[in-house]
Amino acid sequence: MSVKAWSISHEDRTKLIQGAFEAKKGSYSPYSKFPVGAALLATDGTLIKGANIENASYGARSANSSNVPSALSPCGLCRQVIREFCSLNMPVLLVPADYPQVLKEGEEQKPGFGEGGVRETTLGELLPDSFGPEHLELPRQ
Numbered sequence: 001m002s003v004k005a006w007s008i009s010h011e012d013r014t015k016l017i018q019g020a021f022e023a024k025k026g027s028y029s030p031y032s033k034f035p036v037g038a039a040l041l042a043t044d045g046t047l048i049k050g051a052n053i054e055n056a057s058y059g060a061r062s063a064n065s066s067n068v069p070s071a072l073s074p075c076g077l078c079r080q081v082i083r084e085f086c087s088l089n090m091p092v093l094l095v096p097a098d099y100p101q102v103l104k105e106g107e108e109q110k111p112g113f114g115e116g117g118v119r120e121t122t123l124g125e126l127l128p129d130s131f132g133p134e135h136l137e138l139p140r141q
């Protein structure tokens with residue numbers, strides 16, 4: 001399934017990336033030692049930030065900018081949680097910890113990656129053929 005992402009302005013992109021880095025500071029991840037921050041820009045302009053919170057049972061939820069110097073994607077559990085609340089064509093920016101990455105002389109950005117080494121995708125691409133709340137409304141036999 002290929003889903004076309006909504007377009008996103010440079011200003012909003014920057015706001016989202018900065019928000020994800022700020023959110024990561026609020027992570028509580030003493031067990032995995034894998035802090036993650038995420039930011040979501042709502043249609044009314046509200047910037048919503050979140051970070052992973054763990055407990056002793058290792059249950060962790062959330063997504064986006066981690067401390068790994070590559071653009072990691074959210075785990076399957078987090079993708080399904082995002083699917084519950086967001087449209088499949090919502091753009092998703094996966095930000096490397098060393099953002100902004102600078103290309104070396106003559107080096108080209110990898111396909112699917114944008115400015116600063118940010119991977120640009122959609123929820124639909126991350127979670128193809130997904131099951132969502134609307135499926136619970138289907139007629140049953």
Ligand SMILES: [Zn+2]
Nearest residue numbers: 062074075078
């Ligand atoms: Zn996850």
